[in-house]
Amino acid sequence: MVNKLLRQWDDVGAYLDDVMITSDQWNAHLQRLRDVFQKFLDANLTLNLAKCEFGSARVECLGHVVGLGKVLPTQAKIDGILKYPQPTNRREVRRILGSTGFYRRFCPNYSTVAAPLTDLLKEDRKFKWTPECEKAFHLLKHLLCSSPVVASPNFARAFKLAIDSSNTGTGAVLFQEDESGFDHPVSYFFQKIQQAPTKLFDSGEGGFRDYSKWQTKDYPKDVVLLRQTDRGPFAPSLSPFPIKLETYLRIAKIPYKIIHSLNMGPKNKIPWIEYNGEVVTDSEFCIKFLSDRLGVDLNKHLTSEQKATARLLQRMIDEHLYWTSTIHRWVLDRECKTLQLAGVPKIITWYMGRRIDKVCHGQGIGRHSHEELEHISKTDFKALSDFLGTKNFMMGDELSEVDCAAFGQLAQVRWQLHGSPGERFLLEHKNLVEYLDRIKDAVWPDWEECTTKGGTVKATA
DSSP states (O other): OHHHHHTTOTTEEEETTEEEEOOSSHHHHHHHHHHHHHHHHHTTOOOOGGGOOOSOSEEEETTEEEETTEEEEOHHHHHHHHTOOOOOSHHHHHHHHHHHHTTGGGSTTHHHHHHHHHHTTOTTSOOOOOHHHHHHHHHHHHHHHHOOOEEOOOTTSOEEEEEEEOSSEEEEEEEEEOTTSOEEEEEEEEEEOSSOOSOOOOOTTOOOOOGGGGSOSSOOTTOEEEEEOOOOSSSSOSSHHHHHHHHHHHHTTOOEEEEEOOOOOTTSOSOEEEETTEEEESHHHHHHHHHHHHTOOTTTTSOHHHHHHHHHHHHHIIIIIHHHHHHIIIIIOSSOHHHHHTTOOHHHHHHHHHHHHHHHHHHSGGGSOHHHHHHHHHHHHHHHHHHHTTOSBTTBSSOOHHHHHHHHHHHHHHHHSTTOHHHHHHHTOHHHHHHHHHHHHHHOTTTGGGSOTTTTSOOOO
8 A cells, every 4th residue: 555655756665664765855855755744644644753764864674774875784684694603404504595695685796605505405415514515604794794885876877787607606796986986886696507608798897788698509409498587386487478488388399498597588578488599589479489480380270260369368368467467466465475485585576566566557557446456357357267168278179379378377376376366356267267277287297396386395397
């Protein structure tokens, strides 16, 4: 509710019932305070003055101290991490990695430094504390003590991006030059990798992403390389589009290999594919490319009229169902249980929630009230159920491309949006539940192996 009240202002942030107002001019700050107070007054909300701070140069928020152009961890949190004893089992290793990982944006080469500790979490490896683990344990503490400051970004000034990789991790540092010409780090990004990719360029003066550097050089001939994020807690992905694309590959019996990565494709989108050296982004265009190139047409049994109907149905699925599910997952679900099980840090969930909230508002779906969103969702599920009727699949007794899209979206609602209005509306229609089970059993016999089972194990497929 608070997010919806304050979404019109970029200089006002809210997380649950915590609100932060940021300004660079005092008069503008006072005016924004009046605006926010009026919003709260209109909504019959009250503030606890004992917990409020006004006109502060620095404030503490979500484990961070923000102000004076800098962001740094709360000292009490750092002191707590420094007092951690040496871990003696996997549970304690997860605890230290969870605590330090929350502040990984302050630690250069975090994934590389933490690699000996993350290796201890592998299920097929016996827990053994080695000198390398001891070194990583103390080095992580040292990093948090020695360099836990990043600059607040100034979007009126240019940024510089430095990228590099090694055999154990890929990293990037976002810099911004101050008035005196000194480069300050704004953010760090590091990801541990299992196999060494081709070395990425290191741009001392900043630069653009070189997507060719992320392409596989030794292409398995006639094998689709599907690049997507890690497996999800209860479904093969946190996004419906990798499931849509992988379902298509399975139905079409096209050989493929998955490469789990956060690297975006040329359109800054995931998933994307490589096939015999060619790169294609966006699930819809990936399917079109493979259909044209390999002569695999899942719609060949449909008439022209049926193809038009399937096209319109898929638009509704990829638009309405996607956006109503997205706004629930990132904006309306305060507990974010599925994202937590997937290992998404709370600060990232909060940040992405704010961004997605604004995107949804711009798209239009975010301008509706909760009741209106539920009406849209309920009507869409009923329409899908009525259209499906007693058929095995959306367009009859054979699978078609629209089933790939429908399964990708509906699988998210059924298995990964627990407690959402969408799940409630879906379960009201027995034929939709049976439809999902039918495709899952026929196309995904290894479904359980393609999930992390609620974040408890590593997916094996």
